[in-house]
Amino acid sequence: MARAATTTDAFNAIAEPRRREIIDLLAGGEQAVGELVRELGLGQPQVSKHLRVLREVGVVAVRDHGRQRLYRLNGSALKPIHDWVKNYEQLWSERFELIDDVLTDLRKDQADDHDH
Amino acid sequence: MARAATTTDAFNAIAEPRRREIIDLLAGGEQAVGELVRELGLGQPQVSKHLRVLREVGVVAVRDHGRQRLYRLNGSALKPIHDWVKNYEQLWSERFELIDDVLTDLRKDQADDHDH
DNA sequence: TTGACACATACCCATATAGGTATGTATTGT
DNA sequence: ACAATACATACCTATATGGGTATGTGTCAA
Numbered sequence: 001m002a003r004a005a006t007t008t009d010a011f012n013a014i015a016e017p018r019r020r021e022i023i024d025l026l027a028g029g030e031q032a033v034g035e036l037v038r039e040l041g042l043g044q045p046q047v048s049k050h051l052r053v054l055r056e057v058g059v060v061a062v063r064d065h066g067r068q069r070l071y072r073l074n075g076s077a078l079k080p081i082h083d084w085v086k087n088y089e090q091l092w093s094e095r096f097e098l099i100d101d102v103l104t105d106l107r108k109d110q111a112d113d114h115d116h
Numbered sequence: 117m118a119r120a121a122t123t124t125d126a127f128n129a130i131a132e133p134r135r136r137e138i139i140d141l142l143a144g145g146e147q148a149v150g151e152l153v154r155e156l157g158l159g160q161p162q163v164s165k166h167l168r169v170l171r172e173v174g175v176v177a178v179r180d181h182g183r184q185r186l187y188r189l190n191g192s193a194l195k196p197i198h199d200w201v202k203n204y205e206q207l208w209s210e211r212f213e214l215i216d217d218v219l220t221d222l223r224k225d226q227a228d229d230h231d232h
Numbered sequence: 233t234t235g236a237c238a239c240a241t242a243c244c245c246a247t248a249t250a251g252g253t254a255t256g257t258a259t260t261g262t
Numbered sequence: 263a264c265a266a267t268a269c270a271t272a273c274c275t276a277t278a279t280g281g282g283t284a285t286g287t288g289t290c291a292a
Contacts, residue, residue, distance in 0.1 A: 001275095002251095002276060002279085003122070003248075003249045003250065003277080004132070004278090005277095005278065006278080006279075006280095011130060015119075016119075016120070016280080020127075020200065023204075024203075027204070033239060034238065043282070043283090044238085044240090045240075045241080045281085045284095046281060048241080049240090049241090049281090050280090066238090066289065067288070067289040067290065068238060069239065073207070075208060076208040078204050078207070078208075081197070082201045082202070082205055085194055085197050085198045087140075088139075088143070088189075088191040088198070090191075091189070091191025091192060092192040117246075117247075117280050117281050117282095118246060118247035118248050118249085118278085119247080119248065119249075119278075121248065121249085122248080122250095134250090148269095149269060149270090150267095150268065159253090160269070160270090161251085161270075162251060164269060164270055165271090166250090167270095168271095180258095182260075183258065183259040183267065184267095184269085185268080185269065185270090
């Protein structure tokens with residue numbers, strides 16, 4: 001089996017750096033494809049394809065405006081990612097570093113006790 | 117160009133569901149490959165390969181113990197993901213929904229004013 | 233109506249998978 | 263020394279990719 005499709009879920013969709021860049025740009029508000037093309041310095045078809053992926057996983061939505069297509073962010077589609085990674089937030093917090101030190105000391109004391 | 121390697125960064129590494137599952141399992145503490153194999157219901161070579169990817173991006177670390185290899189989580193490697201997605205947390209919070217409603221009302225009032 | 237514009241889609245190609253199977257390597261027990 | 267155990271790695275295959283280029287589709291202006 002090959003790798004899962006980029007359109008499988010948000011996890012796969014945001015693995016691509018340009019797509020995260022697009023999301024960051026749309027955080028500032030609705031934008032047309034042409035603007036994104038200029039800001040990204042990518043070809044227009046490439047940008048359109050990235051936008052398609054983001055659309056399919058629900059991270060962005062489109063709106064027609066004359067001959068332009070305005071894309072906007074739908075941040076809630078990123079919630080599953082946040083929910084998952086949030087479980088590990090404590091693992092790099094300063095508070096945890098302290099707790100970790102304490103636990104290490106406790107284990108050390110236990111080892112000393114067993115040495116007797 | 118093809119898709120970026122899974123070992124490029126944590127974003128690519130965690131796109132694979134089984135690798136997230138491994139991370140979740142290791143959150144409970146150090147585990148040998150064989151235990152992970154049983155818990156995942158995957159082949160041993162497959163698990164070893166997933167572990168290799170996670171090792172290369174620094175999400176897990178290994179320790180030799182006899183003929184076993186004990187893997188442990190290094191959660192701090194997930195920080196970049198958390199840092200990135202945290203910027204969008206407000207977009208689905210209840211608090212934001214309320215702010216959004218208020219803004220919508222404000223815009224509506226402005227439109228009414230212009231109608232006069 | 234015609235041309236210009238904004239965007240989407242259809243191809244082509246090189247590449248990196250993820251799973252499966254077979255095999256190599258190091259450690260342990262007898 | 264030898265078999266068994268625990269992992270890692272090599273190889274194969276089907277598949278989806280991201281960029282590039284060419285082309286299709288819908289909208290606007292003259």
